[in-house]
Amino acid sequence: MTTKSLSARNNELSNPVKQLEFLSNGLFAEGELPTFKNKLEKSDDAPLKPKKLEILQLNLGYMCNQVCSHCHVDAGPDRKEIMTVETMQHCLEAIKKTGAHTLDLTGGAPEMNPNFRWFVEEASKAGIKDFIVRSNLTIIVANKKYYDLPEFFKKHNVHVVSSLPFYKREKTDKQRGEGVFDKSIKALKMLNEVGYGKEDSGLKLDLVYNPSGAFLPTNQEAMEHDFKKALWEDFQIEFNNLFAITNLPISRFLEYLIASENYEDYMYELVNAYNPSAVKNVMCRNTLSVSWDGWLYDCDFNQMLELKVASKVKHISNYDEAALENRNIITSQHCYGCTAGAGSSCQGSVA
Amino acid sequence: MAKSYYDPADLRKFGEITEWSEELGEKFFDYYGKVFEEGKLSAREKSLIALAVSHVVKCPYCIDAYTKDGLQRGITKEEMMEAVHAGAAIESGATLVHGVQMMNKYKKLSM
Numbered sequence: 484m485t486t487k488s489l490s491a492r493n494n495e496l497s498n499p500v501k502q503l504e505f506l507s508n509g510l511f512a513e514g515e516l517p518t519f520k521n522k523l524e525k526s527d528d529a530p531l532k533p534k535k536l537e538i539l540q541l542n543l544g545y546m547c548n549q550v551c552s553h554c555h556v557d558a559g560p561d562r563k564e565i566m567t568v569e570t571m572q573h574c575l576e577a578i579k580k581t582g583a584h585t586l587d588l589t590g591g592a593p594e595m596n597p598n599f600r601w602f603v604e605e606a607s608k609a610g611i612k613d614f615i616v617r618s619n620l621t622i623i624v625a626n627k628k629y630y631d632l633p634e635f636f637k638k639h640n641v642h643v644v645s646s647l648p649f650y651k652r653e654k655t656d657k658q659r660g661e662g663v664f665d666k667s668i669k670a671l672k673m674l675n676e677v678g679y680g681k682e683d684s685g686l687k688l689d690l691v692y693n694p695s696g697a698f699l700p701t702n703q704e705a706m707e708h709d710f711k712k713a714l715w716e717d718f719q720i721e722f723n724n725l726f727a728i729t730n731l732p733i734s735r736f737l738e739y740l741i742a743s744e745n746y747e748d749y750m751y752e753l754v755n756a757y758n759p760s761a762v763k764n765v766m767c768r769n770t771l772s773v774s775w776d777g778w779l780y781d782c783d784f785n786q787m788l789e790l791k792v793a794s795k796v797k798h799i800s801n802y803d804e805a806a807l808e809n810r811n812i813i814t815s816q817h818c819y820g821c822t823a824g825a826g827s828s829c830q831g832s833v834a
Numbered sequence: 835m836a837k838s839y840y841d842p843a844d845l846r847k848f849g850e851i852t853e854w855s856e857e858l859g860e861k862f863f864d865y866y867g868k869v870f871e872e873g874k875l876s877a878r879e880k881s882l883i884a885l886a887v888s889h890v891v892k893c894p895y896c897i898d899a900y901t902k903d904g905l906q907r908g909i910t911k912e913e914m915m916e917a918v919h920a921g922a923a924i925e926s927g928a929t930l931v932h933g934v935q936m937m938n939k940y941k942k943l944s945m
Contacts, residue, residue, distance in 0.1 A: 651910070694906070701906040709908050751846050 486550055488559040489735060496738050497557060499789040506732065506816040510747060516754045519818045526759040531812040533781075536804055537769040540587040540783060540829065541574055542566070543596040544775045548625050551646075551659045553693065553736040555787055558591040565595075566775040570799065571602045573777055577802040578609045583771075585613040587829065589783065592622045594629060607639040615642045617691075617829075621663055623670040633677045642687040643679055644726070644829075645671070650713035654695045671720045680722040688721075691831075693728045697745035699752060699824055700727035703832045726831030729753075731784050731820035753819035761826025764833035767812045773799050781812045783829070788817070845895045878907050885914060886921030 489497035496502055510516045523529035545562035547554075566574075578586060586606060593599055593616060607614060616636065623632045636643055647667055648658050655664040671688075674680060680688035690710060694700050707725035714720040730736045732749060740746040767781040771792075777799040780786040794810040796803045826833035852859025870880050881903050888896030904914050 649908070696905060698902050698905050701908070706908060748842075748846070755846070 488550065488557045488561050489738060490557055491559070491561040494738065496734065499787065502733055502737060503788060503790075503815055505737070505741075510750055511816055516750060519814050519816050522754070522757055522819075522822075523762070523814065526762060528759065528762050531762070531765075531768070531814060533808050533810065533812060534768045536581065536583045536771060536808065538585040538587055538766070538829075539578065539581055539583040539771055539773070540589060541773045542775050542783065542786060543588055543590050543593040543599060543602070545591045546595045547591040547619065548595065548622055549592070549619055549660055549663065551735070552739060553658055553695075553730050555731055555734045555736060555784060556591060557734045557787070562591065564775045565597070566777075568598050568601075570775070570777040571598060571605075573799040573802070574773060575602075575605055575609070577773075577799055578606055578611065580802075580804075581611075582804060584611065585615060586611045587615040587617070587770075589617040589829075592619050594618065594622050594632060600635065603635070603639055603641065607641075613642055614640065615644050617644050617646075618670075619659075620645045620647065620667040620670040621659075623673060624666050630673075633673045633679065636674075637677045637679070637686055640686070642689070643674060644689045644691060645674075646691045646693070647671075647710075648693055648695050650710050650717070658695045668718050668720065671714075671722070672718070675721055680720070682721075687723050689724045689726060690722050691726045691728055693730055697740060697743065697749045699729055699756065700827070703727040703825060724831070726829075727825070727827070728829070728831065729820045729823055729827035731817050731827075733784060733817050734787055750816070750819070753823045756823035757819060758822055758824060758826060758834050761822045761824070761834040764826065764828075765818075765821050766828035766830065766833070767821075770829070771807065779807070781810075782821075784817055784820075785813055788815070790815075840894050842894075842898065845898060848895070878909065881907055881909065882913065882917040886917040889918050890921040890925050 496505075507518070511518050517525075520529060523531060542556075544565035545556055545558045546560065546565060547556075547558035547562070548560060550559040586609075588603070590596070596602070603616070618632070623629050645667075646659075647655065649655050652664040655667065656662065674688055677686070678684035679686045692700060692706055692710065700706065703725060706727055710725050711722070714722070732740055732746070732753070737746075740749050767785070770782060772780040772783045772786045774780065774786050778786075779792045779794070779797055779799065779802075780790065781792060790813045791797050792807065792810055793813055794807050796806045821827050824834075849863070852863065870877060870884070881900060884896065885900040885904060888900050901914065
């Protein structure tokens with residue numbers, strides 16, 4: 484189990500340039516596998532262009548109380564990158580004028596940002612239809628100052644999306660750390676108690692499943708059925724929907740793939756599962772990602788690879804949705820993760 | 835030419851068998867795909883049967899493929915091992931049931 488971020492370990496893969504080099508070399512440089520750009524060209528999807536913006540995703544910081552072994556953010560307690568009030572003000576200005584119907588707060592653990600509650604209160608005033616907070620669950624029970632988060636979320640009609648890689652203790656703890664499963668169950672019960680995940684409460688609680696290893700997720704509906712059955716039978720926990728998300732070969736998951744000698748097989752699997760109909764709905768086409776320091780990216784993964792949007796508007800301080808809609812989306816081999824099989828996005832399958 | 839008979843990388847080339855006999859290859863893969871669809875048995879149950887048979891026929895490619903398939907389907911390692919034992923039990927039973935033949939022959943030859 485990882486205990487420190489790649490960044491704190493000074494691992495070579497904490498450098499996005501090195502990651503991108505790695506993803507372009509080997510199998511792809513030798514022509515054994517087609518690059519993502521080649522694939523897009525073959526299915527007449529190059530260059531990838533945005534559709535109408537639907538989701539504005541803000542990363543409030545890379546600090547997290549967990550150090551999950553698959554984390555694409557390389558988040559952890561040792562990460563100090565946190566969105567400031569000044570950047571939040573810029574974000575609020577953008578939220579007021581955006582055409583997006585969904586606001587999506589993520590991290591790290593977004594709740595660890597000292598101005599998180601103020602920001603949620605302010606942002607909720609904009610009346611965005613779907614206001615998501617991505618919570619890792621354990622933060623709710625990490626310290627008593629967080630115990631009232633379920634009530635706080637309820638007050639602001641926040642849609643909670645939480646990671647739970649599996650409905651069994653062993654796999655969850657292996658990926659997310661010792662004791663994480665029990666704490667997650669406790670937090671889910673607290674969310675259920677205030678009405679989250681209950682039918683007709685209007686309080687949405689969705690779970691995110693991602694494979695705990697070098698394999699792709701199976702059918703989302705089948706997995707949701709298994710999760711609902713197991714969580715109800717074992718713990719009487721309810722939730723709304725399950726999002727199945729593919730692990731993308733970047734950051735700590737890339738480190739794992741290389742160390743376990745699964746990288747080549749995994750890339751073959753992603754490339755072979757390329758699905759042009761997933762490309763039609765891939766999330767970078769309807770989402771913008773804002774980093775803790777206000778830069779704009781096509782998605783959260785491009786943010787971690789420091790691939791800023793290819794537009795004259797690159798920062799939230801001069802946000803211009805119309806100008807951004809004309810950009811070309813930046814891609815590399817990691818993008819195969821979002822186009823494999825049923826596709827993958829922060830909202831689950833797309834095809 | 836590889837120096838060993840089994841190379842894990844050959845599994846992903848399985849589809850290439852169609853190149854040397856298109857009709858038979860395609861018929862096989864159509865059939866194969868159909869067999870593992872949801873039917874009277876669930877795809878999950880069939881995956882466990884495939885895993886057990888993979889061990890009995892001692893096919894390393896199949897073992898790799900259906901271990902991964904099981905992981906994807908959320909099949910636990912305990913369930914996988916039980917399936918392997920089911921295969922192993924049939925295989926050892928198939929050996930042992932020949933003991934009856936041995937006993938028959940022994941008796942026939944003995945005064």
